[in-house]
Structure formats: structure tokens, C-alpha cells
Amino acid sequence: MKMVVCVKQVPGTHDAKIDPETKRIVREGIKAVMNPFDTYAVEEAVKIKEKSGGEVIVMTMGPPRAETVLREAISVGADAGILLSGRAFGGSDTWATSYALAKAIEKIGGVDLVLCGKQAIDGDTAQVGPGIAAQLGWAQATYVMEIPESNNGVITTRRMHEDGWDLCEITLPAVLTVVKDINQPRVPTLKGRLAAQKLDIPVWSPEDIGADEELIGLNGSPTRVVKTNPPPPRGAETLVLNGSPSESAGTLVRELRRRGLL
Amino acid sequence: MIANTDEARTGYRNVWVVAEVLGGQIQKVTYELLGAARSLANDRACEVWCVVMGHGLDGQIEPLFHGGADVVLAVDEPRFAEFVDEDMASVLVRFVDTHKPEIVLCGATTRGRALIPRVAVAANCGLTADCTGLSIDPENGDLLQTRPAFGGNIMATIRCSNHRPQMATVRPRVMNALPADTGRTGRVIREQLLESEKSTLKKVVEIFQDTENAINLADARFIIAGGRGVKGPEGFQLLKRLAERVNGAVGASRAAVDSGWVPYNHQVGQTGQTVQAMVYVACGISGQIQHLVGMQSCDYIIAIDKDPDTPLMQLADVAIVGDLFEVLPEIVREIPRT
Amino acid sequence: MQHHIENRIYHVEVLPPKQDSEKLEADLERFTNKFNRVMDSGYCCCITDNAMGNLAFQGTEMIEELELEPKPGLVMIHLNTFHTKDDLDRILESCKEMKIEQLLVISGDGSDRLPKLTPADVGATDVESVTSVELLRYIRREYPGVFELGVAFNPYEPEEHEFAKMERKIDAGASFIITQPVIDNHPVVDKLLEKYPDIPVAVEAWMSKNIGLLSEAVGYEVAEDPESFNPVETLKNLHRNYPRCGVYLSLLGFKKQYDRITGLWEQVQSEEVAS
Numbered sequence: 029m030k031m032v033v034c035v036k037q038v039p040g041t042h043d044a045k046i047d048p049e050t051k052r053i054v055r056e057g058i059k060a061v062m063n064p065f066d067t068y069a070v071e072e073a074v075k076i077k078e079k080s081g082g083e084v085i086v087m088t089m090g091p092p093r094a095e096t097v098l099r100e101a102i103s104v105g106a107d108a109g110i111l112l113s114g115r116a117f118g119g120s121d122t123w124a125t126s127y128a129l130a131k132a133i134e135k136i137g138g139v140d141l142v143l144c145g146k147q148a149i150d151g152d153t154a155q156v157g158p159g160i161a162a163q164l165g166w167a168q169a170t171y172v173m174e175i176p177e178s179n180n181g182v183i184t185t186r187r188m189h190e191d192g193w194d195l196c197e198i199t200l201p202a203v204l205t206v207v208k209d210i211n212q213p214r215v216p217t218l219k220g221r222l223a224a225q226k227l228d229i230p231v232w233s234p235e236d237i238g239a240d241e242e243l244i245g246l247n248g249s250p251t252r253v254v255k256t257n258p259p260p261p262r263g264a265e266t267l268v269l270n271g272s273p274s275e276s277a278g279t280l281v282r283e284l285r286r287r288g289l290l
Numbered sequence: 291m292i293a294n295t296d297e298a299r300t301g302y303r304n305v306w307v308v309a310e311v312l313g314g315q316i317q318k319v320t321y322e323l324l325g326a327a328r329s330l331a332n333d334r335a336c337e338v339w340c341v342v343m344g345h346g347l348d349g350q351i352e353p354l355f356h357g358g359a360d361v362v363l364a365v366d367e368p369r370f371a372e373f374v375d376e377d378m379a380s381v382l383v384r385f386v387d388t389h390k391p392e393i394v395l396c397g398a399t400t401r402g403r404a405l406i407p408r409v410a411v412a413a414n415c416g417l418t419a420d421c422t423g424l425s426i427d428p429e430n431g432d433l434l435q436t437r438p439a440f441g442g443n444i445m446a447t448i449r450c451s452n453h454r455p456q457m458a459t460v461r462p463r464v465m466n467a468l469p470a471d472t473g474r475t476g477r478v479i480r481e482q483l484l485e486s487e488k489s490t491l492k493k494v495v496e497i498f499q500d501t502e503n504a505i506n507l508a509d510a511r512f513i514i515a516g517g518r519g520v521k522g523p524e525g526f527q528l529l530k531r532l533a534e535r536v537n538g539a540v541g542a543s544r545a546a547v548d549s550g551w552v553p554y555n556h557q558v559g560q561t562g563q564t565v566q567a568m569v570y571v572a573c574g575i576s577g578q579i580q581h582l583v584g585m586q587s588c589d590y591i592i593a594i595d596k597d598p599d600t601p602l603m604q605l606a607d608v609a610i611v612g613d614l615f616e617v618l619p620e621i622v623r624e625i626p627r628t
Numbered sequence: 629m630q631h632h633i634e635n636r637i638y639h640v641e642v643l644p645p646k647q648d649s650e651k652l653e654a655d656l657e658r659f660t661n662k663f664n665r666v667m668d669s670g671y672c673c674c675i676t677d678n679a680m681g682n683l684a685f686q687g688t689e690m691i692e693e694l695e696l697e698p699k700p701g702l703v704m705i706h707l708n709t710f711h712t713k714d715d716l717d718r719i720l721e722s723c724k725e726m727k728i729e730q731l732l733v734i735s736g737d738g739s740d741r742l743p744k745l746t747p748a749d750v751g752a753t754d755v756e757s758v759t760s761v762e763l764l765r766y767i768r769r770e771y772p773g774v775f776e777l778g779v780a781f782n783p784y785e786p787e788e789h790e791f792a793k794m795e796r797k798i799d800a801g802a803s804f805i806i807t808q809p810v811i812d813n814h815p816v817v818d819k820l821l822e823k824y825p826d827i828p829v830a831v832e833a834w835m836s837k838n839i840g841l842l843s844e845a846v847g848y849e850v851a852e853d854p855e856s857f858n859p860v861e862t863l864k865n866l867h868r869n870y871p872r873c874g875v876y877l878s879l880l881g882f883k884k885q886y887d888r889i890t891g892l893w894e895q896v897q898s899e900e901v902a903s
């Protein structure tokens with residue numbers, strides 16, 4: 029099975045600091061990491077490879093330094109990496125991102141399965157996975173929590189929903205997005221990491237993937253972020269309840285109802 | 291589609307809501323979206339349409355009119371008893387092509403988020419995820435879409451000026467449904483899934499419904515979190531009881547996890563999970579910075595602590611001074627079982 | 629540990645490179661240099677385990693891959709609960725093979741990327757989550773007599789709870805204690821020493837000038853004046869105030885500070901004797 033895993037480099041939330049004045053997370057100087065959800069996609073692809081053979085290619089669209097997330101994936105078992113990079117890709121929204129990734133998948137050729145994370149923790153849209161499937165005209169399964177079987181061009185997936193799950197048999201090729209429940213990603217070893225260091229990672233430009241200039245980057249992005257603001261400040265006033273337990277509980281529940289939160 | 295002139299844009303009209311149908315039932319989020327759509331339609335002086343794709347929809351169309359729809363576009367199709375996103379997307383793309391809506395709203399649920407990006411790609415239009423605010427720009431009639439990104443740390447305003455329709459998803463419980471107006475009626479258009487739209491790529495072989503499903507902390511709308519003040523695993527039973535009442539999840543501070551009272555995957559904070567619930571109830575958690583970074587973007591924060599001066603009691607929207615073992619049962623008592 | 633205290637052997641904390649390092653080769657070289665320097669000084673090199681939940685390489689694999697030579701009794705491996713069972717066993721086997729005897733067993737800092745031991749992994753039946761206590765029991769059971777197991781003590785946590793936890797850790801087999809950083813002295817550490825007179829304790833000295841970071845490391849606001857904080861002076865005070873304790877140096881500066889602490893312990897001791 030030939031698999032492509034799409035991974036995104038995102039700002040890590042891990043060493044986030046809080047600004048003591050604004051009580052908001054300071055984003056400056058935060059390291060870039062692999063989107064946490066994508067580590068599950070990589071692990072799942074490597075597990076499928078280990079079980080039934082095949083090849084795992086990891087791909088990211090981003091600036092040159094996004095290469096590190098590819099090496100990270102290679103150090104835990106992916107076979108090769110591809111970096112889509114070039115100024116013209118800049119400013120892509122999910123439409124343009126899924127177009128570029130789909131074009132690259134076509135260029136790789138013979139791909140049976142594409143795996144994505146459930147969503148990226150920065151853009152937070154969860155739109156790129158189904159977007160790739162639509163661009164390619166392939167079947168899709170989102171929020172996949174288990175892949176009980178994959179053989180003979182059919183893959184069985186357990187999709188998570190708010191109200192339970194369903195099991196689908198999907199004819200390949202297909203695009204899956206995975207949730208955390210699917211596996212426990214392995215942590216890279218130093219040995220694996222040193223080996224990954226040595227691998228050459230090709231950089232593909234828009235021309236390399238035969239992308240229409242009008243459909244990538246800002247040009248190809250219907251959405252425009254016109255303004256960003258800090259979230260509305262938290263109501264400065266704290267409602268302090270220090271009556272009897274039943275009084276406090278009563279007031280709280282009334283307040284929740286009033287705000288439509290119950 | 292590209293619509294970069296006024297003339298092209300005027301070809302698109304009406305606000306659409308894609309209904310969320312589960313097990314043949316139209317879900318609440320649909321009515322919330324109808325509420326939002328109604329107010330946008332008033333600004334644009336146009337109609338609200340509701341697209342319903344499901345099976346066994348009898349009796350469920352009327353209430354959509356009561357909730358604000360003017361037109362219901364219904365596909366009652368056995369195949370749609372299951373969630374076959376590829377086919378549903380094909381149908382929707384055809385509807386969009388035919389009827390040219392100006393705005394399309396869909397629930398930001400697991401199903402909505404799977405379905406609508408497929409439609410947006412095929413229809414070559416922009417899609418804004420998880421909007422918390424929708425309004426019309428009075429200058430040019432564009433839809434202004436506000437959404438949180440970076441885990442709630444910024445709010446972005448997004449527009450799609452040169453493409454139509456403008457598509458957006460909205461999470462459940464963000465918008466308000468209108469009070470049902472039983473006097474309202476509307477027009478029903480019955481449509482079908484075409485043979486050519488039936489894909490053979492996906493076969494749903496089993497469905498498991500479990501609304502009691504333990505809710506994922508990261509997706510929970512309501513989180514009841516406990517800290518060292520909860521004093522032991524028995525105390526967490528109390529939190530669980532409240533969580534069950536409000537259909538929420540149980541969270542914990544590291545002190546509680548490190549004491550062995552709760553599994554690590556419930557830990558909220560710098561070295562645990564970052565959560566963004568609508569309501570976060572912190573019980574016996576002092577609120578050290580490592581905890582706060584994981585929950586401070588929750589919308590409404592309630593703290594219960596004996597000590598009124600902890601950082602969390604200062605930060606909270608509601609601070610209940612008291613013994614959590616006395617306060618929690620009272621809160622549970624106030625909330626009727628559903 | 630008692631041997632380290634009697635022979636004035638510092639515990640020097642060394643962090644393995646982070647997984648996301650963009651200059652791994654340089655980081656590996658730095659680690660090698662630090663490790664060798666600590667060995668040459670006859671100090672004990674304490675290697676952290678994904679400190680602060682930041683993904684880093686494991687101490688044991690660092691030593692193996694870089695072919696470092698741990699001196700007997702002079703390497704301490706930190707071991708937390710954020711591992712798979714396989715990884716845990718592999719680390720313990722490596723330690724045994726390399727004759728690394730001292731383990732600091734801690735609950736540790738997690739992250740999205742780290743696995744977590746489950747109660748079933750370590751044969752625990754009475755808890756929801758694996759803490760240092762369960763891990764201690766597991767190591768004691770699986771490797772009887774192989775390791776000297778230590779635990780951490782945080783004087784900034786609510787006292788009653790921390791002491792109750794210490795009791796369980798001692799019960800589970802801990803035979804030495806390392807505290808969180810202490811500035812000059814701490815009344816709760818005094819109590820600890822009083823309560824466990826027979827257990828060797830090392831107090832941690834905060835060697836970074838950045839005292840602000842300390843609050844981040846211990847999880848509670850520590851009020852210290854950033855202007856007047858002087859790590860080396862503070863270290864001296866620790867020797868004076870806790871003559872029976874070992875000392876664990878965190879964030880020691882290898883460029884300038886290292887030379888200034890060489891022989892410091894002896895010096896303070898002889899000054900004390902003289903006065």
C-alpha cells in the first residue's frame with residue numbers, strides 16, 4: 029500500500045507563556061512543532077506498513093524550516109518526505125492548501141491512501157482532509173478512531189461521531205483524517221533521528237506539481253482574514269457567591285440558565 | 291464560484307442552512323442556524339432555505355418553518371439513513387449550482403465538518419470554520435465571519451468577497467434558536483438523489499449509537515474539573531455526577547492526577563490538555579499558571595473553593611466560596627435530569 | 629546517596645537534547661562534553677527524563693549511542709511515568725546492563741506526545757493513574773536489589789498532602805530524596821529532615837540567574853528578588869544551612885559557573901569548622 033501522510037508545522041502550545049498583564053498566551057518565540065494530530069496519522073500509516081507492507085511518504089506545505097517535521101516523521105518510520113515550498117504557496121487558505129496537496133499526491137502517483145490529522149491546532153478548521161478528497165474525487169472518512177482492516181483495495185474505518193460511531197468499508201484510494209483515540213504514537217529514538225537527518229528531502233515548487241497559479245496561495249484562496257483581534261476580554265467582574273451552599277447553587281444555576289448555558 | 295463583480299454577486303441569493311439529521315431526527319443545531327440565518331436574511335432582504343438530507347423525514351418539515359425557514363429543500367432517501375458524505379456532497383453541489391444561494395451555513399459537527407468542505411471545494415468557494423459571529427457588512431453586503439483560531443487565542447474576521455456562495459460552519463449552541471412560531475409556513479421542494487450521484491465507494495456496515503458516550507475532554511462543552519481539594523477518587527464521583535447531568539466531561543489538575551485519583555488523560559494544563567469548553571467548573575483547584583494556560587480560553591469559568599483569594603477565584607466569572615462537598619450536591623439538585 | 633554526601637559529590641543535572649532540536653549535532657556534542665566533564669570531576673551526572681514535558685532523548689540511549697562511559701555510582705537516571713511499558717523495561721534493562729544504579733523515580737511532566745503508563749502496565753490495581761509510588765513498587769518488584777531508588781519532594785506544594793505522599797513513596801521503597809530548589813533554606817525542608825532523619829536528602833540549588841523561571845519549575849509563585857539573587861552565594865548558604873545534605877545543581881552554567889563551584893563545598897565546610 030502506498031500511503032501519503034500530510035503533516036503541518038504549527039506553533040507548539042507546549043512552552044506557551046502567559047502574559048501577566050493580559051493573562052493571554054504569548055505567542056512570540058514559540059517553537060514550531062508537528063501538529064499533534066498529525067503524529068497519530070504518521071503512526072497509523074507506519075503501523076499499516078508494518079502489518080501489511082508498503083511505503084509511507086510524508087508531505088508538508090510550508091516554509092523551508094517545515095522540513096523538520098518531515099524528519100521527525102521519518103525518524104519514527106516514514107520512508108520519505110516531500111516539502112512543498114515556494115513563495116507562491118504563501119497565504120493559502122484551506123481551499124488552496126488542499127488543491128496544492130492534491131496536485132502533489134497526483135504527481136507522486138499510485139497513492140492508495142492519504143492520512144491527515146483531524147485538524148491543525150492553529151488554523152483549527154479540519155477542512156483540509158476532506159478538501160483533498162474532494163480535489164481528487166476520492167472517498168473519505170473523517171474522525172477515524174480505528175482501522176480494523178485494510179486489504180484488497182478496501183479499508184474498514186471506524187468513524188467517531190458525537191453520538192457514537194459507524195463502521196464503513198471504503199474502496200481505495202481514499203483520504204482519512206484520524207483522531208487521537210486511534211493509537212499511541214511512538215517517540216523518536218536518537219538512532220532513528222540520526223538516520224532521518226541523513227535523508228534527502230526534495231522540495232517541490234508550484235511548477236513541479238503542475239499547479240495552476242490562480243489556484244494556489246493567496247490567489248487561490250477564497251477566504252481572506254481581514255482582521256484579527258484578541259478574544260473579547262473576560263468579564264472583569266467576578267460574581268462572588270458566599271452564601272449558603274444551596275443559595276450559591278441556586279444563584280449559579282439561574283445565572284447559567286439566563287445565559288443560555290444550560 | 292468566482293464572483294468578483296457586483297453583477298456576478300447579485301446572481302446569488304438567499305441564506306441556506308444545511309440541516310443536521312441524526313437517526314432520522316433533525317438536531318437542535320439546525321434550529322440555532324435557522325435563527326442566525328433569519329437575521330442575516332432580514333439584512334439581505336431574502337429568504338431562508340433549509341436543506342434536509344435524511345430518511346424518514348415525515349413530520350419534521352413543518353417545525354423547520356416554525357423555526358424560521360421559508361423554503362425546505364428535502365431529500366428523503368433510504369441511503370441517507372447513513373452518513374454517506376460523498377453522495378450528500380454531490381447532491382448539495384448540484385443544489386448550489388442550480389439555486390445559487392448567497393450564504394450556506396452548516397453545523398460544525400463531525401458530520402458537518404466532513405460534508406461541507408467537500409462541497410466548498412467542488413463549488414469553488416470559501417468556507418469559514420467554527421464561526422462564533424456572523425453579520426452582514428452594510429457597505430457591500432459581504433458576510434463577515436468571526437471565528438476563534440489558535441486554540442481560542444485570537445479572533446479572526448474573515449470574508450470571501452470574490453466568491454459565492456459564502457460558506458460557514460457554526461458549532462452547536464453558539465447561535466440562538468428562535469421561539470417556535472407555529473403560525474409560520476413555507477414551501478417544500480422535494481428532491482432526489484440521482485443515480486449518477488450514488489457512489490459505490492463507501493458502504494456503512496454498522497452503526498453504533500451511544501449518547502452516554504464518555505465525552506472527549508477536548509470537545510466537551512461543559513467541563514467539571516477537580517483538584518487537590520477533591521481529596522480522593524470518591525470526591526471525583528461527585529464531579530462525575532454533575533458532569534452526567536450537564537452532558538459534560540470530567541477534568542483534573544495535575545495535583546489530582548499525580549495523586550492517582552484520575553487518569554492522566556483528564557489533566558488540563560501546560561502538561562495536559564488545552565480545553566475550550568463553554569463552561570468550566572473548577573472544584574478545589576487553586577489555579578496555578580500551569581493549570582490556567584490549559585483552560586483560560588473557556589467561555590464561562592466557575593470556581594468553587596474554600597479560599598476566596600486563589601488565582602482561579604480571581605479569574606472566574608463566578609466564584610463560589612464554600613466547601614465543594616456541600617456545594618456540588620446542591621448544584622446537582624438544582625439541575626433536573628434530562 | 630549517603631556515599632555522595634559523605635564524599636561531597638555534587639549531583640549535576642544535565643538535560644539531553646530536545647527532540648525538536650534544529651541543531652542536533654551541536655547539542656549532542658554539548659551533552660557529551662558536559663557528561664564527560666561531570667565524570668572527570670568525580671561528580672554524579674543526573675540525566676532528566678522529558679523535563680517539563682518537553683520531548684527529549686532518553687539518558688540511556690544517549691549514553692549508548694554516543695558511547696559514553698558512565699563511572700560506577702556516578703550516573704543517575706531520572707525516570708517518570710510517561711513511557712510505554714516496553715520503553716520502561718528497555719530503559720531499566722539498559723540501566724542494569726550499564727550498572728547505573730541510581731534512579732530518581734518521579735511522576736513527571738506529560739505532554740500530548742508522550743505515552744503514559746497505565747495501572748495495568750505496572751500491576752497496580754488500586755489507582756486510576758500511575759504515579760511515582762506505583763512505579764517505585766514495580767521497579768522494586770521486577771528488579772529486587774538492583775537499584776537505589778530516590779524520589780522528589782516539593783516544599784512549595786501544600787504541606788500536608790506532600791508529606792502524605794512522601795510517606796507512600798518511602799513505603800514503596802524510596803531510599804533517598806531530592807528536593808525542589810531551595811533558596812537559602814525552607815522551613816518545610818527542615819521538617820522533612822526532622823521527619824526522616826535516616827534517609828539521605830539532597831537539596832536542590834537553583835544555579836540559574838533567572839529566578840523567575842523557578843516559579844515555573846516548582847509550579848507555585850516563589851517570591852524572590854531577581855536583582856539580588858546570586859546563585860553561588862545561595863549555594864554556599866545551602867551548604868551552611870544543610871550540612872547533612874547532599875546538593876543537586878540544576879541549570880548549572882558549564883562555561884563560567886562550573887569552575888566557581890569546584891571545591892566550594894570543601895571550602896564552606898572548613899570555614900564552618902574554623903568558626
Ligand SMILES: Cc1cc2nc3c(=O)[nH]c(=O)nc-3n(C[C@H](O)[C@H](O)[C@H](O)COP(=O)(O)OP(=O)(O)OC[C@H]3O[C@@H](n4cnc5c(N)ncnc54)[C@H](O)[C@@H]3O)c2cc1C
Nearest residue numbers: 034089121122144145147148151152153154155156418419
Ligand atoms: C486566524 C486564521 C483563521 C483561518 N480561518 C480559515 C477559515 O475559516 N477557512 C479557511 O479556508 N482557511 C482559514 N485559514 C487558513 C488555514 O489556516 C490554512 O489554510 C491552513 O493552511 C490549513 O488549514 P488548517 O490549519 O485549519 O488545517 P486543518 O484543515 O485543520 O488540517 C487538517 C489536516 O490537514 C493536513 N494539513 C493541513 N495543512 C497542511 C499543510 N500545510 N501541509 C500538509 N498537511 C496539511 C494535516 O494533516 C492536518 O492535520 C485561517 C488562518 C488563520 C491564520
Ligand SMILES: Cc1cc2nc3c(=O)[nH]c(=O)nc-3n(C[C@H](O)[C@H](O)[C@H](O)COP(=O)(O)OP(=O)(O)OC[C@H]3O[C@@H](n4cnc5c(N)ncnc54)[C@H](O)[C@@H]3O)c2cc1C
Nearest residue numbers: 517518519543544545559560561562574575576596614847
Ligand atoms: C512543569 C510543570 C508542569 C505542570 N503542568 C500542570 C498541568 O498541566 N496542569 C495542572 O493542573 N498543573 C500543572 N502543574 C502543577 C501546578 O503548578 C500546580 O501544582 C497544580 O495545578 C495544583 O493543583 P491544585 O490546584 O489542584 O492544587 P492546590 O494548589 O493544592 O489547590 C487546591 C485548592 O483546593 C481548595 N480546597 C481544599 N479543600 C476544599 C474543599 N473541601 N472545598 C473547596 N475547596 C477546597 C484549596 O483552598 C486550594 O485552593 C505543573 C507544574 C510544573 C512544575
